[in-house]
Amino acid sequence: MSEQMRIMRSMELPKELRDRIVARHRSGQSYKRISAALKVPKSTVASIILKWKKFGTTRTLPRPGHPAKLNNRGRRALVREIKKNPKITVAELQRCSREMGESSTNSTITAALHQSGHYGRVARWKPLLSARHMKARIEFAKKHMKDSQTMRNTILWSDETKIELFGINSKGYVWRKPGTAHHLPNTIPTVKHGGGSIMLWGCFSAAGTGRLVAIEGKMNAAKYRDIPEENLFQSAQDLRLGRRFTFQQDNDPKHTAKITKEWLRNNSVTVLDWPSQSPDLNPIEHLWRDLKMAVHQHSPSNLTELERICKEEWQRIPKSRCEKLVASFPRRLMAVLAQKGASTQY
Known part of the structure; x- marks a missing residue:
């Protein structure tokens, strides 16, 4: 696959190019021929044509899911806080969020940090080093x-x-019926x-x-x-x-x-x-x-x-x-x- 095709696969195609793909398909050209002519990955050609057949349009459709409850500025501020103090608690982060004018719940803060690639984990025990x-x-x-x-x-x-x-100090697991734990x-x-x-x-x-x-x-x-x-x-x-x-x-x-x-x-x-x-x-x-x-x-x-x-x-x-x-x-x-x-x- 060419470098151009790799780039196209990772980004959304312009509507004008999507329209050309559909037009060529309607004229009877194969996916392979359209891909070669327009230098678009064959899988992308197939995806665009499938969406056109299903929805009758090539425009970008509304994406599913709720919008983020915390904006980018608030998320960056939280990341700065955990970089300064990795042991900071979610309750303390919520307090920081309120001070910035955001009213974020614990789950919103956790989700925002997950989106930034940060997850809560058990801290490792290490010797105290001076x-x-x-x-x-x-x-x-x-x-x-x-x-x-x-x-x-x-x-x-x-x-x-x-x-x-x-x-x-490890957990042991057993297969059992409810009520038989003891x-x-x-x-x-x-x-x-x-x-x-x-x-x-x-x-x-x-x-x-x-x-x-x-x-x-x-x-x-x-x-x-x-x-x-x-x-x-x-x-x-x-x-x-x-x-x-x-x-x-x-x-x-x-x-x-x-x-x-x-x-x-x-x-x-x-x-x-x-x-x-x-x-x-x-x-x-x-x-x-x-x-x-x-x-x-x-x-x-x-x-x-x-x-x-x-x-x-x-x-x-x-x-x-x-x-x-x-x-x-x-x-x-x-x-x-x-x-x-x-x-x-x-």
Whole structure:
């Protein structure tokens, strides 16, 4: 299709041209011949002739639907308000509308914003970032963008997470008849306070998953120090990283405590300089999500079973998944730079 035809398809044809199409049709010309002669898409020719046959005219007919209740000026003003404050409520927007001399209902305001391409959505939870945090994230991204993929493949990523026994916060759907909502087969069992939970520490590299450890009791600096002491080098050995791997951990106070730093220094462990408030840079966050989804497919009934299933599913995570997540690290750094240090989509 020519550029001219593409333009014509996207705009309404002049009445004079529509009349010529109908005249040629009445003289016996085919749609294809009219399209070629007048350089109008064949589908447009057909549409115009169909309308002429149905209504007996080629003029523009009144369009269905009610006119917009909010004029363009009012709609632009609303868009300016939500750009200044994306968390503004519809009630507050209605108040702004009244101050501008418009008397708009909530549904009118919502419809106007939808027409402008803006929709209400649940806000994502993201770490609170200060100017200092964002500056550190930018510096980190610039520094490590230069790292080779070989270097990234020697990083042992780590983190802790909590998994609840009945902790899946998603809706479950059932097929049922009216009035049977409380019948046992149509319910999802819950336990007060979630039925308990376990805290896990885990690590992984591009070569696969390392150790996964359940943490007993409340975590403190001394207990955390024991975790790398008992699991770090064994994980590196299992993943064939050698002794010259780089250990990644966030800046949790237990990780940066004196007792932990001394152990890492005494054992010549290279630690990745990590910016605070940056879970979006750590690909292990995606593995935690994978693990939780896999574990709760089993519906474990107690904490012992929960821990066992966690460890089994952790080992089942394929190496290809780990490789893909580590390979995403440069894109995460680029996203930080694009966001000028703010939180990213990761």
